[in-house]
Amino acid sequence: MSLIVQKFGGSSVANAESIKRVAKRIVEARKAGNEVVVAVSAMGDTTDELLDLAHEVAPIPAPREMDMLLSAGERISMALLAMAIESLGHDARSFTGSQAGMITDATHGSARIVDVTPVRLREALDEGAIVIVAGFQGFNRDTKDITTLGRGGSDTTAVALAAALNADVCEIYTDVDGIFTSDPRLVPRARKIDRITSEEMLELAANGAKVLYIRAVEYARRHGVTLHVRSSFNNNEGTIVYNPTETEPNGPAVVPGSSVTPSGSEGLVEEPMIAGVATDLSEAKITVVGVPDIPGKAAQIFTVVAKTGANIDMIVQNVSAASTGLTDISFTLPKTEGQLVLTALRAEQEDSGFKALQYDDQIGKLALVGAGMRTNAGVSAKLFTALYEAGINIEMISTSEIRISVVTRADTINDALRVVHTAFGLDADVEAVVHAGTGR
Numbered sequence: 467m468s469l470i471v472q473k474f475g476g477s478s479v480a481n482a483e484s485i486k487r488v489a490k491r492i493v494e495a496r497k498a499g500n501e502v503v504v505a506v507s508a509m510g511d512t513t514d515e516l517l518d519l520a521h522e523v524a525p526i527p528a529p530r531e532m533d534m535l536l537s538a539g540e541r542i543s544m545a546l547l548a549m550a551i552e553s554l555g556h557d558a559r560s561f562t563g564s565q566a567g568m569i570t571d572a573t574h575g576s577a578r579i580v581d582v583t584p585v586r587l588r589e590a591l592d593e594g595a596i597v598i599v600a601g602f603q604g605f606n607r608d609t610k611d612i613t614t615l616g617r618g619g620s621d622t623t624a625v626a627l628a629a630a631l632n633a634d635v636c637e638i639y640t641d642v643d644g645i646f647t648s649d650p651r652l653v654p655r656a657r658k659i660d661r662i663t664s665e666e667m668l669e670l671a672a673n674g675a676k677v678l679y680i681r682a683v684e685y686a687r688r689h690g691v692t693l694h695v696r697s698s699f700n701n702n703e704g705t706i707v708y709n710p711t712e713t714e715p716n717g718p719a720v721v722p723g724s725s726v727t728p729s730g731s732e733g734l735v736e737e738p739m740i741a742g743v744a745t746d747l748s749e750a751k752i753t754v755v756g757v758p759d760i761p762g763k764a765a766q767i768f769t770v771v772a773k774t775g776a777n778i779d780m781i782v783q784n785v786s787a788a789s790t791g792l793t794d795i796s797f798t799l800p801k802t803e804g805q806l807v808l809t810a811l812r813a814e815q816e817d818s819g820f821k822a823l824q825y826d827d828q829i830g831k832l833a834l835v836g837a838g839m840r841t842n843a844g845v846s847a848k849l850f851t852a853l854y855e856a857g858i859n860i861e862m863i864s865t866s867e868i869r870i871s872v873v874t875r876a877d878t879i880n881d882a883l884r885v886v887h888t889a890f891g892l893d894a895d896v897e898a899v900v901h902a903g904t905g906r
Contacts, residue, residue: 467499467500467501468499468500468501468634468635469500469501469502469503469591469631469632469633469634470495470500470501470502470503470633470634470635470636470637471502471503471504471505471624471625471627471628471631471633471635471636471637472492472495472502472503472504472505472624472636472637472639473504473505473506473507473601473620473621473623473624473636473637473638473639474488474504474505474506474507474547474639474698475507475620475639475640475641475698476507476508476509476510476511476512476513477510477640477641478507478639478640478641478698478699479506479507479509479510479543479546479547480509480510481509481510482546485509485543485546485547485550486550487698488547488550488639488698489547489550489551489553489554490554491639491698492504492547492551492596493551493554493556493596496556496596501591502596502597503587503591503596503597503599503627503628503631503633504547504596504597504598504599505599505600505601505620505623505624505627506540506543506544506547506598506599506600506601506620507539507540507543507601507602507620508536508539508540508542508543508602509539509542509543509546512539512542512543513536513539513602516535516536516538516539517536519535520532520535529574529575530574530611532574532575532614533574533575533603533611533612533613533614534612536602536603536614537562537563537600537602537603537612537614539602540562540563540600540601540602540603540620541562541600543600544560544561544562544598544599544600545560547560547598548560548598551596551598556596557593557594557595557596558595558596558597558598559590559595559596559597559598560598560599560600561586561587561590561597561598561599561600562599562600562603563599563600563601563602563603563604563605563612563623564603564604564605564612565586566582566584566586566587566599566600566627567581567582567583567584567585567586567587567630568582568599568603568604568605568623568626569581569582569583569604569605569606569607570604570605570606570613570615571606571613572606572608572609572611572613573613574611574613574614575614575616576614576615576616577604577606577613577614577615577616578615579604579615579622579626579685582626582627582629582630583630584627584630584631587599587627587631588631599623599627600623601619601620601621601623601624602614602615602619602620602623603615603619603623615681616681617679618678618679618680618681618682621638621678621679621681621682622679622681622682622685624636624638624682625682625685625686625689625691625693626685628686628691629685629686629689629690629691633691634692635692635693635694636686636691636692636693636694637693637694637695637696637704638678638682638693638694638695638696639696639697639698640677640695640696640697640698641697641698641699641900641901642677642697642898642899642900642901643658643696643697643700643702643704643898643899644658644659644660644695644696644697644702644703644704644705645658645659645662645667645670645675645677645678645695645704645705645707645742646658646659646677646742646898647659647740647741647742647743647887647892648742648743648744648745648883648887648892649675649676649744649745650897650898650899650900651900652745652880652883652884653743653883653884653887653893654897654898655887655893655894655895655896655897655898656887656892656893656894656898657892657893657894657898658705658894658898659705659741659742660703660705660706661705661706661707661708662705662706662707662708662741662742663707663708663709663710663741663837664683664686664687664693664707664708664709664710665687665710665837665868666741666742666835666836666837666868667683667693667707668680668683668684668687669833669835669866669868669869670741670742670744670833670835671683672833673744673745673746673831673833673835673869673871674744674745674746674747674748674831674833675742675744677695678693678695678707683707686707687709690709692706692707692708692709693706693707693708694706694707695707697901698901699901700901710837738836738838739836739838739839739842739845739890740834740835740836740838740839740845740890740892741835741836741837742835742836742892743832743833743834743835743883743886743887743890743892744832744833744835745830745831745832745833745879745880745882745883746830746831746833747830747831747876747879748800748801748802749779749798749799749800749801749829749831750798750799750800750801750804750825750826750827750829751796751797751798751825751826751827751829751861751862751873752796752797752798752799752804752807752808752811752823752824752825752826753794753795753796753823753824753826754767754794754795754796754811754818754820754823755794755820755821755822755823755824756790756792756793756794756820756821756822757792757793757794757795757818757819757820758791758792758819758820759786759791759792759793760791763818763819763820764783764795766814766817766818767795767811767818767820770810770811770814770818771797771799771807771810771811773810774803774806774807774810775803776799776800776803776806776807777799777800777803778797778798778799779797779798779799779831779864780797780798780831780862780864780871780873781795781796781797781864782795782796782797782862782863783795783796792821796862798829798831798862798873801827804825804827808823808825811823828875828876828877829861829873829874829875829876830873830874830875830876830878830879830882831871831872831873831879832871832872832874832879832882832883832886833869833870833871834849834869834870834871834886834890835868835869836868837868839867839868839869839870840867840868845870846865846870848889848890849870849872849886849889851889852885852886852888852889853872853874853882853885853886855885856881856882856885858874858875858878858881858882858885859874859875859878860872860873860874861873861874861875
């Protein structure tokens with residue numbers, strides 16, 4: 467008997483009919499002889515609606531009460547799903563995050579998982595029940611408060627449960643047929659990927675791909691959990707996300723319910739050069755103008771930035787002008803943190819000695835990702851040539867072993883995405899099917 471953890475997002479349980487369809491799918495997995503644990507998100511746009519409601523009654527809602535409010539969305543969907551399964555003649559039991567043993571730190575709104583003690587879940591499974599767990603939420607032992615995990619919290623819940631229960635696979639159900647070479651809403655001829663390394667998936671997730679959240683992918687990689695990303699609207703084969711350093715990651719070479727081999731078994735071909743292309747419009751660029759080009763000034767500037775808690779992405783420093791001895795330093799960061807960082811830097815301008823600050827929130831980032839970059843020459847040349855021929859200007863460049871990222875204008879990013887996708891031969895012969903509208 468295999469143990470399967472399944473996660474269903476908001477679009478998969480958006481209404482009563484969707485919940486009944488998901489219940490049938492869960493029951494099919496149980497009838498096949500598997501133990502089944504399900505992590506479920508709030509229905510449809512429930513979380514966003516609760517957020518809007520909170521801001522209507524309080525301009526700055528208390529973080530503790532916000533977590534109490536938002537955790538209600540998953541409690542509704544878990545109970546309804548358990549009812550639907552019961553109506554099909556199978557025992558189902560729903561559990562909140564705290565009941566499921568999801569122990570977190572005390573940070574409201576973006577708590578981190580510190581331990582998982584799924585004692586009640588294991589007891590329910592041993593009694594033959596299907597287990598339904600509210601995703602996105604946990605419990606802090608010190609404060610005794612409910613916490614939420616932030617964006618992608620239900621994905622992270624599912625992966626954490628899979629690791630704690632030593633599941634054979636963690637199935638992430640969404641409204642597309644798997645992971646694609648790009649967002650099929652932006653690139654209709656994006657091609658579905660059968661298998662992708664966790665390393666490549668981390669880079670795609672970090673650079674804007676929304677089908678999986680980076681925290682869930684990192685947790686899965688760290689704990690050896692094999693992910694199977696599938697559509698909740700059909701039974702098509704999805705995408706396996708595996709750790710290439712493990713020959714048998716967390717279970718057998720063939721994932722239960724799948725014909726896709728996740729890892730280093732016999733007969734696998736060499737990894738493709740490029741796995742996919744992702745874009746991100748959530749970042750802004752700050753340029754610190756006229757920085758004295760002397761040792762310690764960059765450290766001084768980024769110490770100020772670090773104290774704000776902002777997450778810096780790309781950094782570029784220009785060569786200093788010989789006549790002035792001054793240079794410019796540009797960096798990107800989330801738009802939500804831009805004004806906080808600008809305020810902090812302005813307060814330290816006199817001590818730091820720079821001349822001015824420039825803020826630009828009309829940028830877009832494109833990332834080309836592929837493990838094959840390590841052993842294939844000419845990737846950068848092909849990327850830059852494709853953008854040049856499309857008349858798209860590059861403002862910043864950043865690289866890693868398996869990724870090249872560029873910053874361009876926000877209003878050209880979709881054109882850039884499509885020309886790069888085509889230039890690297892990633893286009894499929896037919897258009898991808900998107901069953902709903904959110905990608906979750």
